[in-house]
Amino acid sequence: MNSSTCMYDCSSLVRLGSSSSSRSDQETWRLLYDRQCQMLEGRACQEFVEAVQKIQPLIYNLPNLELLSEQLYSYSGWRIFPVDGLVPSDDFFNLIGNRYFPVATFIRSGEDLDYSPLPDMWHDIFGHLPLLFNSSVYREFLENIAREIYQASDPDYKKTLENLFWYxxxxxxxxxxxxLRVYGSSQLSSFNEISYALSEQVTVVPLEEVDIGIFSINIHTVQTTIFKIPCFDYLGQIDFKLLSK
Ligand SMILES: [Fe+2]
Known part of the structure; x- marks a missing residue:
């Protein structure tokens, strides 16, 4: 979850155009893109695979956020909101609830493609934008849960919703x-996590069978317990009122 404070070493993140790595931002992006696309078959959900194929010309190279935002808007009514640092949680959900998707203007180091201490542009674009472009179910769920989180006044209900967002x-x-197929952005944008999520090392629990609010999330470690939904479109059937007790 986004937070206004950072206790992690973010020195490896680089602002676009200021890379001191042996690779340019463009080279880093293309390496990330090519190797991740090879991981999608048989792992990513069909909605995502189709979406990446559809918008491939827009994200094949390091995108220009302004142009990409215009294209996203014409497809979906959503816009990209560039952020150059951490976004406080309330601002994050308020933006999404108003159809502005925050996208980082920094990217992981070209020396370490597998790690970013914070969601970077690669994660934000590749992990989220394809489904934002291509799935009204995804867009509506994202907007609705973000609004519900932003407006929630009861701390327990808010935590339950934030957990639901994460999981x-x-x-x-x-x-x-x-x-089982992956639709979560952390896994879809990570070379290692997309395989790990489908491995026997991970416990997979039906989402509808748990009280999602009781879990504590550490976004800086891989998830050893994840939750499955019966189908991708189930996202459109989740009733937040049932979580409010
Ligand atoms: Fe994300």
């Missing part, structure tokens, strides 16, 4: 033709 949008799997 769906950021780290979620769904059933697809009897198999």
């Amino acid at each position: 769906t949008i950021e780290s979620g799997v769904c059933q697809e033709n009897g198999e």
Whole structure:
């Protein structure tokens, strides 16, 4: 979850155009893109695979956020909101609830493609934008849960919703033709996590069978317990009122 304070070493993150690595930002992006696309088949949900194919010309190279935002708006009514640092949680959800998706203007170091201490542009764009472009179910769920989180006054209910956001949008799997497939952005944008999420090392629990509010999330470690939904479109059927007790 985004936070206004950072206790992690973010010195490896670089502002676009200021890379001191042996690789340019463009080279870093292309390496990330090419290797991640090779990981999608048989792991990512069909909605995401189709979406990446559809918007490939827009994200194949390091994108210009202004142009990408215009294209996203014409497709979906959403815009990109560039952020050059951490966004306080309330601001983060307020932006999303008003159809502005925050995207970092910094990117991980070209020396370490597998790690970013914070969500960087690669994560934000590759992990979220394809489904934002291509799925009205995803867009509506994202907007609705963000509004609900922003407006929630009861701390327990707010935490439950934030957990739900994390264990769906950021780290979620769904059933697809009897198999598990990834739709969470953390896994979709990570070379290692997309395989790990589907490995026997991870406990997968049906989302509808748990009280999601009781879990404590550490976004800086891989998730050893994740939650599955019966199908991708189930996102559109989640009733927040049932979580408010
Ligand atoms: Fe994310």
